[in-house]
Amino acid sequence: MSGLAESLAAAPVADIAFTAPARSLIGRGAKDQVAALVREMGQSVLLLRSASVAWADALRAELETLGLSVTVVTARGEPTADQVRDGVTQARAAGADCVVSVGGGAVIDLGKAISGLCPSEGDVMDHLGLGDGAAPKLATPLPFVAIPTTSGTGAEATRNAVIGVPEQGLKISLRDPRLVPDLAVVDASLTDGLPKDLTLATGLDALTQLIESYLSNRANPVTDALARGMIAAAAAALRLLMAGEDAVARDTMAKASYLSGLALANSGLGIVHGLAAVIGSRGGAHGAICGRLLPAALTVNRAALARAGMSVARCDEVDRWLRDGFGTSPRAFIDAQGLASLAELHCAAPLWDDMAQRALTASSTQANPVRLSFSDVRRILEISGEAAD
Structure with missing residues (x-):
């Protein structure tokens, strides 16, 4: 056996089990x-x-x-x-x-x-x-x-x-x-001709799934490939659809949604979906909840990663991709489009302690890139609930 073959035989095998429609x-x-x-x-x-x-x-x-x-x-x-x-x-x-x-x-x-x-x-x-x-x-x-x-x-x-x-x-x-x-x-x-508010909420859901899959502590080379090339394109397509009907942008969002499903099925999600699971039980639209929480979650996750001495490179990549696609910050974009507030999504301030505590044990939260404290999760709700400037 050659030296290369011996090295390969001795190396640990990293299996990636990938699930997808037949x-x-x-x-x-x-x-x-x-x-x-x-x-x-x-x-x-x-x-x-x-x-x-x-x-x-x-x-x-x-x-x-x-x-x-x-x-x-x-x-x-x-x-x-x-x-x-x-x-x-x-x-x-x-x-x-x-x-x-x-x-x-x-x-x-x-x-x-x-x-x-x-x-x-x-x-x-x-x-x-x-x-x-x-x-x-x-x-x-x-x-x-x-x-x-x-x-x-x-x-x-x-x-x-x-x-x-x-x-x-x-x-x-x-x-x-x-x-x-x-x-x-x-x-x-x-999906052609869907109402603007539904297009916005569902599009933000797909974007959040791509982003959380990319940041997930269970991300792998396959899910990275699915998400990395789609985040900026999906953000740009959603921006176009907020300005008017566009068939090419609809095509892009349909692909983004499908790829986000593949990614999340194989890497898990994060704190946004952990919170959305408990908040959504009160009746708010899932996609709108995800979109409202996403900017704050990115900010809090980056700070928590930095405190833990972990790389923030992926957070910075995501921020750049979103700014390139939206043409502004994620928070400015969703506010400009009139996305429902956290209170309108049935999660006013008196509920934040309970929502944060319950989200810590949600299944999606376990794939978050860094372990968050109760105060971190509550901070996501606080930032998300702040009125737009």
Whole structure:
């Protein structure tokens, strides 16, 4: 054996386990291939849809023309345990052997949960770990197709479904690597013309996911590659969309959202999403919460890294990319666009101590680049809650 071969054999092996949809179609016109591909996955389709997405009607008609049985469920709001139960009941009654979600991240999460729980035993609460004893393992999920109509959550590329339990003030993720969609179809034409406020909130969610994945203590060369080349481009695209409709910018945001989902599924997130998980249980829009918290979180994380003697290079890269894309500071950009305040997002000052304490133990917080104290997390809320200059 050569000296080089001996060195390589002796070196520790660093494995990167990467999770992604089995197949992804990305680009304008991709939606035209959906019906034929669904026919290869099942004959009885549970079609989950947002009420506002007219294309879902065309998809249903095409599926039925191909001879498939289609049961339509209109999803409203973020999925709750009760909605999941209802969806599972309808899927079983219809004999569904395939689930298709057309809509935003909430619709996609609902579809993931139904695809996983329909063939499984036990109640959704048991699988969320809220029942007695250990959570049971899911059976093999039904084939699942995710077709996003917003550019934000990246749910079409992730392994978890966020489920609300309103009576307990909780949002909990149902997690399983097999919940990653079998097919993700990312067609930016389905996002054309979205309202400005929705475009802003979802776009900031995608940006935050890219940034937190890049800063994460679990980042790896693959997730770095996904995030590094997209942050400035996504910020610039979002800036363009705040000025007016732009098809190229829509395409960029659709790709950014998908890549952010891939990145977060393989590296984790950070304190912004840790806080957003507990704040969002009170009803505020997730993407708007992330966008409102992001500038302060970057500031506090950089200071904490410096105190710990750790590199701040990545924080400085992110700051530069955002300033280049937005044309100003992140805080100035979101304030100029009229993003909701922290108080408007149901997190006024009297709640900050409780929110900060709960965020410290949130699952997303564990991937933050540096361990934060209670006072650090509370400081993020304080800065975020300050009135614009």
